[in-house]
Amino acid sequence: MQRVVFLVPLLVVGSTWTHQMDPVMENSPATPMENFDFEQFTGRWYEMAVLSTCPHYMQRKKRNPVIMALDLKHVPTQHNFTMTSSTFKNGTCGETLTVYSLTSTPGRFFHRVARFGADVDSFVTHTNYDEYALMLQLSTEQPSGNKTTTVKLYGRTMSVSAPVLDQFKALIRRHEMSEDAAIMNQHIGDCFPGKQMMEESANHQAFVPQISRQNITTEDKQSDV
Structure with a gap:
């Protein structure tokens, strides 16, 4: 299978940008968790x-509600880190590389989506580092000024x-969204370059499981495929 790699343009980063962003925190509707440790994250x-x-984002996720593997790597001497996302799309295992800028506020990151002209602020609102993390993303499209709120588990x-699911639902309600609309991603196979999808994934159909499910487990997801 041919490996597909999508690259997100690198945002110019550095200490100057980081310090410019700090005053914005005073007017931000969100704050990251206290005592956040990035290296553990x-x-x-x-x-x-x-x-x-964002209705367009939700439509894309509904068509392909699969679990995405995320690998976060950081070089301590740099003011950014990379997130490599691996998932199946149209039967192909693809990777997307996104560069996030660190700010001087622990737990707050920034990146730009050039395709949509959107500036995205990301906040780790809760995590215990070894089990779960809740991510709140606030984006603003330019020049329209359209704003989007996204919550991720x-x-x-x-x-x-x-x-953990209860905390996810609480964060959704806190930002005045309906928890019933949340998409629970499904496991349809391990995504490695050159590896075929699991046999049962060929019959996978996109759907939106209800958030009321008490546990997301590999076994449950496979039975839904």
Whole structure:
């Protein structure tokens, strides 16, 4: 299978940009968790569930609601880190590389989506580093000024507990969104370059499982495929 790699243009970063961003925090509707430790946050995560106020984003996720592997890597001497997303799309295992800028506020990151002209602020609102993380993303498109709120649930494994799901739902409600619209991603096979999709994934049909499910487990997801 041919490996597909999508690259997100690198945002110019540095200490100057970081200090310019700090005053914005005073007017920001979100704040990251206290005592955030970025180095503990790096490594592999899985995108388990999402909800966004952007209808186009939600339509894309509904068509392909699969678990995405996320690998976060950071060079301590640099003011940014990379997130490599691996997932199946149209039967092909693809990777997307996104460069996030660090700010001097721990737990807050920034990146730009050139395709949509959107500036995205990301906040880690809750995490225990070895089980789950809740990510809030606030984006603004330029020059329209359209604003979007996105909530994501990450897991270190492809299973999260009921209390974690409750925290995810609470964050959704806090930002005045409907938890019933959240998309619970499904596991349809391990995505490695050159590896075929799992046999059962050929019959995979896009759907939107309800957030009321108490656990997201590999076994449950396979039974839904």
